Every structure is written in structure tokens, then in C-alpha cells.
Amino acid sequence: MRLLAILVASLGLSACALTVDSIDVPYQAGANLSVVEGASDAKVQVSGIEGRTVYKDRVSVKKNGYGMEMADIVASNDIPKTIASAVEKELSSLGYAIGPGGSKVEVQVTRFYNDFKIGMFSGDAIADASAIVKVIGPDGKNAFIKHYEAGGIEENIQLTMGSNARQALIKAMRNLVAAIINDKDLQTAIIVAQAAK
Structure with a gap:
């Protein structure tokens, strides 16, 4: 009976590994931010x-226990739009005025992916994200461009599922x-671009 239960459980896990997972990846804000001096004079979208x-x-x-790739995990939300909305929200928290008629900040998402690393008894979910951010002044000229990278880890996982x-x-x-x-150069570039209007 016990052997049958183990067999059924393993078959269930195998079926899960072959089923596409759809997950929402929301933005969860970090610590509170301090208002940037002069930000209220700069309007940004x-x-x-x-x-x-x-x-x-x-x-x-x-992935299965041997590290072989199985079913895809897809995002149900628009990742570039979600990240851009998060940046806009946090710029507002820094004191920038949000709206048309000022500078434009373009957030081009170049990578957003999680890879599972399989260990002997457990594994890790290791995600990395990157974006190219551009500030375009009210005059239509590029005022700033920079590449950003970041990562995130969920350690000691047992299953390579969408939730992890x-x-x-x-x-x-x-x-x-x-x-x-938090990039001071970006913060300054938005204010300077507005002043050069």
C-alpha cells in the first residue's frame, strides 16, 4: 500500500513538471525613500x-531531478509594464511630479529570468533582471542612458515550480x-533635463 502511494505521488509530480505554470510577478516595494531635492520641479513620465x-x-x-528542462513557467502580467509602473511609483515617492510635458524615462527590460539550480537534497531558484534606462528631455534629446542589473534568490527549495x-x-x-x-546620476539627469527645457 505504501509503495502504491509513493508511485502515485511520483506520477503526480511528473505530471506537474509537464504542465505550464502561469504566475503573476508583482512589484513589492522596498524600504521608504527620502525626497530628492529639486525633484518637485521636474515632471516625468x-x-x-x-x-x-x-x-x-x-x-x-x-526541471526534473537530473536538471533536464521540462514545462515552461510564464508570466501572466506584462513584465516591462510592471517594472515601468514600479519605477514611476518610486520616482513619485522621491518627489518627482508624474505627468506629461516633462522628461520621459524609458525602461527597456533586457532580461527577466529565473534558473533553477539542482542540489543533492535541495535547490535554489536564482533570478536575474536587467534593463537599459534612458532619460529623454522635454527637448527630445537624450539626457541619460545606463544599463542596470540585479538578482534574487529563493534558497533551499524542493520543487522547481512556478511558486518558487x-x-x-x-x-x-x-x-x-x-x-x-537610487542612482543619484539618474535622479540628477531628470532634474537637469527639465531645467534645459
Whole structure:
């Protein structure tokens, strides 16, 4: 009887590994931010751009115990739009005025993916995210451009499922947004671009 229960459980896990998981990857804000001096004089709009050349159709893939890839894990939400909305929200928290007529911040997401690392007794979900951020002044000229990278890890997992990938990806998204909005050069570039109007 016990052998039958183990067999049924293993078959269930195998079936799960062959089924596509759809997960939402929301932005979860980090610590409170301090208002940037002069930010209230700068109006800004943020847009998200799809810039991924690989893994555009998924954010991870399940693996079996041998590390072989199985079913895809896909995001149910628009990742570039979600990240851009997060950047806009945090710029607002920094004191920038959000709206048309000022500078434009383009967030081009170039990577957003989780890879499972299989260990002897457990594994890790390791996500990485990157984006190219551009500030375009009210005059239409590029005022700033920079590449950002961040990661997130969900350690000691037992299954390579969407729920574990989701946790690592949420951390990677939060860390990426933090790297962008805490960049003093970006903060200054938005204010200077507005002044050059």
C-alpha cells in the first residue's frame, strides 16, 4: 500500500513538471525613500519597453531531478509594464511630479529570468533582471542612458515550480527597481533635463 502511494505521488509530480505554470510577478516595494531635492520641479513620465531577445515567452522553466528542462513557467502580467509602473511609483515617492510635458524615462527590460539550480537534497531558484534606462528631455534629446542589473534568490527549495520561481523573480524585480531609482546620476539627469527645457 505504501509503495502504491509513493508511485502515485511520483506520477503526480511528473505530471506537474509537464504542465505550464502561469504566475503573476508583482512589484513589492522596498524600504521608504527620502525626497530628492529639486525633484518637485521636474515632471516625468515612465514607459516600459520589451527588449528581451531571449526568453520573451517565459520567465523560467521547470526541471526534473537530473536538471533536464521540462514545462515552461510564464508570466501572466506584462513584465516591462510592471517594472515601468514600479519605477514611476518610486520616482513619485522621491518627489518627482508624474505627468506629461516633462522628461520621459524609458525602461527597456533586457532580461527577466529565473534558473533553477539542482542540489543533492535541495535547490535554489536564482533570478536575474536587467534593463537599459534612458532619460529623454522635454527637448527630445537624450539626457541619460545606463544599463542596470540585479538578482534574487529563493534558497533551499524542493520543487522547481512556478511558486518558487515567482519568489526569486519578485526579489529580482524589487532589486532592479531599487538600483534604478537610487542612482543619484539618474535622479540628477531628470532634474537637469527639465531645467534645459
